[in-house]
Amino acid sequence: MQTIPFTSTLFCKLLPPCAFFALLLCSSPARAALGGDASSIGTGQTHLLATARIERAATHTMHELQAATGTKVREYADNDGKVFGVSWQGPFRPDLRQLLGAYYETYLNAAKTRVGRGPVNIQIPGLVIQMSGHQRAFYGRAYLVDRVPQGLSTDEIR
Amino acid sequence: MRAPRTRKAGAACTSAVLLGLGVACSGSSGLHHNTIALPADNVADVFVDYGLIGYANGLFTTVTVCVPGSTSDCQTIDHVLVxxxxxxxxxxxxxxxxxxxxxxxxxxxxxxxxxQFISGSIWGPLRSADFKIANEQASNLTIQVIEESTYPMPSDCTGTDISSPELLGANGNLGLSSIAQDCGPPCAAALGPHSENPGLYYACASATADGCQAAAVPLAQQLTNPVLFFSQDNNGTIFELPAIPAEGAPSVAGSLVFGIGTRDNNGLEQASVIRLDDYGQFRTQYPTNSTPTLAFVDSGSNMMLFLDSTTTHIPTCYDALHPDISDFYCPTATLNLSAKIEDTFGGATLIVNFSVANAITLFSGDNIAFNNLAGPSVTPSGQSFMPTYFDWGLPFHFGRNVFTAIDGQETPAGQGPFVAF
Incomplete structure (x- = not known):
């Protein structure tokens, strides 16, 4: 086997700070994605999304989708109907390609430079992606920094 | 490459052996149960060392896999993360x-x-192997081979691909969770409208781009804690690592014992039993009079991950050249803390003392094993959003015997799942 000499740098010891946490895939149906149009949120619910709840606020509308897998997905749309934030929590992670839409590749590229297997905190210009949790209990959210409506705290994307 | 086999507590073994005890090597702490089992059929060596990429607190062992039924077509693989x-x-x-x-x-x-894991996904085919560790064997075990290109990764397998030695930091991963299967009943459920099946498993009819389709897989065929399939000592495991100094150690050797109360070297002794919920969780209060937080024990976490910087008032580390150092706590002086651990169903509660040292200070030397390496369970800007938790990671295991009883398996202290220490 290969032996990589230890170089006593912070970098080396920073690697995998976390468990090999098992998290399962949710093969979720097509739905509105980050940066996309909220108008498809309702119609996008196919087989795995059992219930929906909608909360309207002055600054935005929150669509809550409950998958049969037990995972809850929330999408936050501004008053022009554009999705500026998404969040998820539950035993399985939703399909990030569908949830992040056009930003999925951006996420992959940003994640490549990140070492470590602990809580994820990707903050790049315009985009924040955070993930945490453990085996069978996972949390995450992503939002477009510049598209969060004025007057709305990012704490509300949850 | 193997770590030095020297057992730091070796000198303490002699008297115990002379007394005919099944275990030897009393740990340095008199407050909790810590013995390091001598070599036996149900004892595998485990060690913390620089491993493949030199990261802190990686606990490794060596496993053997064979073509099912063969005693000669075998391969021994070291540095498998436990x-x-x-x-x-x-x-x-x-x-x-x-x-x-x-x-x-x-x-x-x-x-x-x-x-999928917190920071990404792994993809790969399932294979059958006879799995051997110590003198225990699980025949015809379903294993996963990752970083392997038989089938292209399906487009709905999302998240960063972490199936590389560089990102894994190990030659493999031996999952010994109290939760028997990696998915469980949801992945056995029929697929279709309103199915609870998350589509984790795939049936691969061909090696083309769409050759793999989500499939229901019965429990018995899912990736499972292999201990469950041993012919004996199959109700759980014990991690036995010696205590280490506050400044850390360059390597640590200990024992991974199979079975709980099945032999004279794996009794629970005075260990406190903490029963777990369906997610492998119990509760922890820190400070001890605070609201309980969900908690779990995880040998694969290389630090204690607990709460967040705002709640603990412990600053995270900062280094402009290494932004990921903010994963760790960096108190100005080492903190000696106490937390209360609670059984899920109103049983035992116990106070656990632990320390949090400055991670940058710890990393400045040549040591690789630390009992006081910690960080927040959520990132600073995420703390308002995501629930915090208390992950009793590898640092918690030094100087303790940590028992993991598998879900549904009988032990002298009742049925799993539970942890005990």
């Missing part, structure tokens, strides 16, 4: 040179899995 935070054996395809048969479903179609 992880109570997941279930099942996964090996890197670049390391596994042995040709193992594909694991197929009842229709003869090969299976594969997209398993």
């Amino acid at each position: 992880d109570t935070g997941s279930s099942g054996l996964r090996l890197l395809g670049s390391v596994l040179t042995l040709s193992l048969p594909a694991f197929t479903n009842d229709s003869g179609v090969g299976l594969a899995e997209c398993q």
